[in-house]
Amino acid sequence: MRIGCGGTGSFWQLPKQGGENLTVHRTQITHASIDEISSSLQLEHSERSLLPAFLVELSSRSMERINGHGFSPREISMFAMSVDDEWPEPTSPLTVGDRDDCRTILLHPSSECSVAAVDVSSLKIGETENGVLVVVRGAVVWKSDQGYEYIRCGPLTFHLTSGREGGSTGMLGLGPNQIFTERAISRLRNTLERWIQREICISLRDAVILFDGSLTVGTPDNPTAYLTRILDSGRERGNVVVGFSKSTKLCAFGKKITSLVSESPAPCLLDVDQAVAKQFDSHPVRLAGHVYVAKLVEDGFAFRLDVDRQVPENGRIEAMNKLIASDVVMQGYPETLRLAHIFSTFTANDVIAAQRYLALEHGLRIAPHFNVRKSLFGPFGTWEAA
Numbered sequence: 001m002r003i004g005c006g007g008t009g010s011f012w013q014l015p016k017q018g019g020e021n022l023t024v025h026r027t028q029i030t031h032a033s034i035d036e037i038s039s040s041l042q043l044e045h046s047e048r049s050l051l052p053a054f055l056v057e058l059s060s061r062s063m064e065r066i067n068g069h070g071f072s073p074r075e076i077s078m079f080a081m082s083v084d085d086e087w088p089e090p091t092s093p094l095t096v097g098d099r100d101d102c103r104t105i106l107l108h109p110s111s112e113c114s115v116a117a118v119d120v121s122s123l124k125i126g127e128t129e130n131g132v133l134v135v136v137r138g139a140v141v142w143k144s145d146q147g148y149e150y151i152r153c154g155p156l157t158f159h160l161t162s163g164r165e166g167g168s169t170g171m172l173g174l175g176p177n178q179i180f181t182e183r184a185i186s187r188l189r190n191t192l193e194r195w196i197q198r199e200i201c202i203s204l205r206d207a208v209i210l211f212d213g214s215l216t217v218g219t220p221d222n223p224t225a226y227l228t229r230i231l232d233s234g235r236e237r238g239n240v241v242v243g244f245s246k247s248t249k250l251c252a253f254g255k256k257i258t259s260l261v262s263e264s265p266a267p268c269l270l271d272v273d274q275a276v277a278k279q280f281d282s283h284p285v286r287l288a289g290h291v292y293v294a295k296l297v298e299d300g301f302a303f304r305l306d307v308d309r310q311v312p313e314n315g316r317i318e319a320m321n322k323l324i325a326s327d328v329v330m331q332g333y334p335e336t337l338r339l340a341h342i343f344s345t346f347t348a349n350d351v352i353a354a355q356r357y358l359a360l361e362h363g364l365r366i367a368p369h370f371n372v373r374k375s376l377f378g379p380f381g382t383w384e385a386a
Contacts, residue, residue, distance in 0.1 A: 050140065050153045052195045055188075062159040063362055066128055072367050073126045073355045102252065102260065102275055105317060107267040107296070109325035114207035116142040116200055119340035120193035122185055125351050126358075131161035134185050135354050138196045139343035141336045142204075143327060148336065150343050153196060155354065160184055183221065190221045194230065201234035201241065208323045209234060210337045211243040215289030215306035227288050231308050240319035243289055243306035244337055250276045250291070250304060258302040261295040266332075267324055268295050269305065269317070290316060296324055300332030 120138040127133070137154035160181060200209055215231075217224040234241050250257050252275040261270045270293040277287060289306025290313075307316040328335035346354075358364050 050138070050151065050196050050199055051156075052192070055136075055156055055192060055195075059156045059158055063157060063358075066159050066362065066364065072128075074124060074351060103271050104261075104264050105269040105271060105292075106265070107269065107317070107320055107324060110318065110321040112326040113322040114142065114204055115210065115323060115327045115334070115336050116140060116204060116207055117210040117212075117334065117336035117340040118193065118197050118200055119212040119337065119344045120189050120196065121341075121344040121346055122189040123346045123351065124185070125157075125346075125354050128159065131159055132181060132185075133358065134158045134160055134188065135346060135351075136188055136192055137344050137346065138192050139340045140196060140200060141339040141343065143336055148339055150339060152343055153192070155346075155350075156192075157354065157358065158188060160188075187221050194226050197241075198230045198233060201230055201237070201239055204237065204239055206238040207240075208319050208326070209239050209241050210334055210340075211241060212246075212337060212341065213243055214245045214248070214291075214304065215241070215243045215287065215308070216285055217288050218285040224286060224288070231288060231310065235308065235310060240311055240315060241289075241308045242319065242323070244294075244333065245304040245306070246333075248304040250279070252276060257291075257293050257304060261293050261302050264295055266295045266298045266300065267320075267329075269293065269320060270295075294320070294332070296329045296332045300329075303332060 118138065118140055120136065122134055122136045125133050125135055135155045135157050137152060137156070139150055139152050141148055141150040143149075197209075197211060215227065216222065217227045231241055248256065248258060250272075252260065252272055257270075257272050257276065260272070261268065264270065271290075272293055273287075273291045276291050280287060287306070288309055290309045292305040292307065293302055294305040295302045305320075307319065311319070323329075323334065330338070355366070359366055
């Protein structure tokens with residue numbers, strides 16, 4: 001496994017496969033701020049880097065505001081192997097559907113092709129008097145003749161505030177409600193993810209490109225125009241974008257769609273697009289991908305699968321035939337996408353390292369959370385009332 005990373009200012013290039021060379025910058029200087037994140041993807045359209053300069057600049061500006069201040073680090077147990085923030089799934093109504101709307105498609109491994117995967121993670125690592133500290137990191141994994149190779153993009157740190165600061169509107173301008181802060185973190189993560197996805201779609205040719213999650217658009221954090229441009233760019237170069245969802249609330253016939261292939265032989269797809277699309281007839285949310293349920297190995301898991309809707313049906317099926325011929329599929333999940341998740345996710349050690357780095361780089365004073373129960377009861381103050 002080859003690591004694509006280096007110090008500040010260093011770069012690697014993704015292997016040229018009939019597309020353009022892509023310079024990849026990675027920096028350990030983790031800074032930023034956040035004015036209009038959702039419109040930032042329209043900027044710097046000529047920049048060819050997996051780590052967009054506008055996010056690095058946003059990061060730097062936000063962190064400059066708290067130089068020398070105090071922060072309360074997120075507490076990490078020494079026994080914890082990893083940490084995660086849970087992000088709620090969008091709710092979807094149940095549908096009755098018609099079984100004639102579904103059909104099973106058997107897959108057959110065909111010729112090999114290039115496979116690449118993208119994933120991005122974000123995590124709150126501490127709090128300040130007027131905001132939160134967030135880290136964001138992305139990863140790209142691709143399969144080459146040498147094996148699996150990867151590049152990490154970031155981490156970048158951001159100081160997000162939710163109210164007015166020094167008489168001026170805070171960086172988010174969203175008010176003190178924590179829900180808005182969570183939305184801002186989600187928007188940051190999605191902005192970096194869409195940027196990396198676009199650059200990979202532009203850089204490769206005739207590849208299957210795997211995204212983590214569905215190809216659903218029309219939400220505030222996932223505007224339709226951004227993903228449409230990404231899919232168009234990939235299609236122009238012969239790429240097929242496939243989204244794997246580890247969980248879904250889409251239902252058909254009163255059942256979760258992933259349960260509908262339990263008796264089907266693997267590898268196969270179950271085309272449920274007509275059944276689930278009826279749920280979105282009068283909804284602002286749209287399905288940019290044709291929806292399948294994928295069962296790629298016997299005794300493996302089933303996943304919701306979104307394949308670029310504008311690719312002809314035979315092209316969508318052939319892309320899946322190439323995927324199972326080109327990539328290792330453990331438990332029904334592609335290895336490239338599994339590794340992209342692993343390399344982007346923050347472990348407990350990553351969090352501690354980031355907190356230590358912030359303390360050294362920005363002179364932040366670590367001020368543990370005040371806990372009245374522990375002050376009163378010491379080691380016996382561990383239980384909190386619901």
